[in-house]
Structures are given as structure tokens and as C-alpha cells.
Amino acid sequence: MYAWGVDFARYLVHPERWEELPPEWDLLFARPAQLAVEIGFGNGEFLCEAAHAHPELNWVGFETSLTCIVKAGRKLARAGAEHVRLARVDGRFALRELFPDESVERVVLHFPCPWPKRSHAERRVMDEGFARTLAAILRPAGRFELTTDVLRYAEDAAGDLAAMGFRVAGPEAVAAGGPGTRYEAKWRREGRPIWHLRAERGRKGSTLRIAEGMMPHVRVHQSVSGDAVARLGGLKEAWPGGAFVIKEAYLSPRGAALLRAFSTDEGFEQQYFLALVPEDGATLVKLDGAAVPFRTPAVKRSVAAVAAALEGR
């Protein structure tokens, strides 16, 4: 990807397209090294600095904002940073699904959105589930660091981490020497106290992973009519922890169809397309390559349910 003449494509990775999860990070970085992860890296100030200060580590950053990916990518390219990869994936999902147990040395989270309202709590990065993931993917004595301007957030994090067996130091106020990010500068300008918490993994935890590399597909042994495709719009299923809905169905003049789908697995939401491809009197139901989702239980169920609906089951 080029933006203002700076090529930063070499930093970008697309885990949703990988056929094997979790991946071999050493192969991806073309060198064996300990892994360090930043979640919600914003404009990339810390990641850029950290890659220079700790060239012995392979750094992976996760962001949900495309604008941030572009800004951080440009910064890394300008600085000539090595051993960094960026992905546009929800960091909570990424940490759990993309790293084997006991494979990460360090995880950092700087000024996560606090989402103080109870009704928004599920959007917070740090919670009990995240602490469980950390206990699973961190190496023995691997560490997690949190910097925030919200004392309550840091205190809740300390509680969740301690309950998972972490040795927790803080939260303590840090007068200077924070991560050097845009949000640190912003809150310091406003005179807010900055809180730092450091937690070292104690006992190993375990976590349930749900994504697979394999692309689900089902062959329906009949061609499908435009009416049958149109009836797929609105198809939905929900079960404890997950759901999918087919939002819209588009039919091409040549008999192929695209279905716009939405899924959620334990709050991890995805939008994607299913393709219905005619094949010698049969129809292949598969994921379309335009917006490939992670292959979660909800995504797999949507493929199976569309095939079943077409077969009248």
C-alpha cells in the first residue's frame, strides 16, 4: 500500500486469510525471536520507538482503525523500522486466536478506550476474558503492561489479572516517562494523572480458541433459482454466544449470487460475503474472497445453513 509515496505494505499482515491458525510467527518474520504485542497502537509512536529500542523482539501491532494503520505504517516506513507487523484485527480476538500458548514475551496496552458506561462494557479490551487469554499466551514470567488515565480501569484490570494468578505491580501514577503516545501527550496537556500497571504471569492459564484456517464450503446438488436466492435474505440463527444473519442477496445474470452476511461469536463481530457459484448443475456455497472473515463457528454455521435452506432442509 502506498500513501504519500511511502510504501508500508511490508508491515501489513492479513491473518483472516491465513490457512493455518495460529501461524508460525518465526516464519512470518523470517527469523526466530521472542514476540511482543501492542494492542490499539493508535498512530504508532510507541511501536516505532519500541522496535528501535528492542530490535531483539518481533513486534506485532493490532488496531481496529484503518486510519491508524495507515498513519502508523507510514511512521514505521519513514523510520525504517524492522521486525514489526501490523494487522487490522480486534486485539482481544487476535491475542487469543493468533498466538499459541506460552508464545508471547510481552503485551502492552496504552490508553485503551475506557467505555465507562455499563452498557458499553463489552467493548473494553481489558476484562476477565482478556486476562485469561494473557495467562494462556504469555510465556512463564512474560509481562503485560497497561497505561491509562482512568484509575478505575487500571484497578479493575489489576483485579482481573490477580485473579488469574498474575503478580501485579500498580496501578501507580507516573509523572513522566510513559509510552510517548499521542494520548499520553493529550492527557498530560490536560493535567490528568497517568496510571501504569505491570503484571507478570504466574500460573499458566488456558483459553478456548474458536477460529480455523480451513475455508468452509458445501456443494448443493442442484442449481438454484433467483427466487430461492432472494428467500435467503433475512435467514438467521442465534444460539448462546453466537448468531448470524444474511442481510441481503444479490443475483448476477449468469446465475451466481452473493450474500451479505453478519456474524457474532462471543461478541466478536464480522461482516463478509458468501458466494453461490453454479457448477455443472450443482451450486457451491463458499466464502467469497472479497472480504474474508475468520472461520469462526458462526461463519461456518452460516455456510451450512445457506446450503440447507437451498436444499429445502
Ligand SMILES: C[S@@+](CC[C@H](N)C(=O)[O-])C[C@H]1O[C@@H](n2cnc3c(N)ncnc32)[C@H](O)[C@@H]1O
Ligand atoms: C484512545 S486510543 C489510544 C491510542 C494509542 N495507544 C495512544 O496511546 O495514543 C485507543 C485505540 O485503540 C483502538 N482500539 C479500540 N478497541 C480496539 C480493539 N478491540 N483492538 C484493537 N484496537 C482497538 C482504537 O482504534 C484507538 O486507536
